[in-house]
Amino acid sequence: MAQQKIDLEHLTEAVKAVAREAGGFLRSERKSFDRGRVEQKAAHDYVSYVDKASERMIVARLHDLLPEAGFITEEGTGAFGGEEYCWLVDPLDGTSNYIHDNAPYCVSIALRDRKEVLLGVVYECCRDELFWACKDGKAYLNDEEIHVSRVSELDQAFIELGFPYRAEDYREFALQVVRSFYGHVGGLRLMGAAAAELCYIAAGRFEARIEAFIGPWDIAAGHIILRQAGGRMTDFGGSPECLDAREVFASNGYVHDEILRQLRTQRDLLGEGQEMDK
Ligand code: IPD
Ligand code: CA
Secondary structure (H helix, E strand, C coil), rough: CCCCCCCCCHHHHHHHHHHHHHHHHHHHHHHHCCCEEEEEECCCCEEEEEHHHHHHHHHHHHHHCCCCCEEEEECCCCCCCCCCCCEEEEEECHHHHHHHCCCCEEEEEEECCCCCCCEEEEEEECCCCEEECCCCCCEEEECCEEECCCCHHHHHHHHHHHHCCHHHHHHHHHHHHHHHHCCCCCCECCCCCHHHHHHHCCCCCCEEEECCCCCCCHHHHHHHHHHHHCCCEEECCCCCHHHHHHHHECCCCCHHHHHHHHHHHHHHHHCCCCCCCC
């Protein structure tokens, strides 16, 4: 078995500083943001010079912290060549929100070894909220411990939906999800920044989140933060192996099984798209 060679607590402190630095950069660039320099990667999937600069800065800082680790990043800076450790980085989650000067948007950084995610840090820039957790530890918002809500009634559940860019593959499923939950749950919301939204469940603000066709950089940090706060994340079939899966259902745990029952029956409406690139 591989030996734990790194001091996770120490490393997490350093990663928190990196996330805050990148978040400060995003906030300050927003003041003079040039919409003319936004590019389209795929239909309605955008990237700007700010995403790219934020990623270059984060990758340089993380490389200094742990030179032996590889990288899987949304905008392709750095590379993963089978190293024991790997950083998963979204330098700006909520790019469309950012472009439209809408909240929330955040920086998401996770570190995994060959077996599991070891630490996760999400910095939500608009509310100046730093969420973080390490394997076997507690989950925090700034310096306060956070926990999922104990809401167990579907009728009370406040649920976040994610609409991935791959509309053709997701449309029928999304419509069915809205049809079955709208009017039967505490509320449905679309916020536009998956990493922050997972943290909102961890902090007890929401009970669940449903999306598919999403990248590991969007969810790795939020996943460990949610788990250490008492929550649960699976695919729509209930498998916990969902980090690289195309389906991601996160919850406070208490409403999980009941919502899963409904998702399982709707699952065959998902398109046949390939799994997300890693
Ligand atoms: C997106 C956001 C959005 C989610 C998309 C993601 P990006 O990430 O998290 O909420 O619905 O699936 O791709 O492009 O803003 O980094
Ligand atoms: Ca992004």
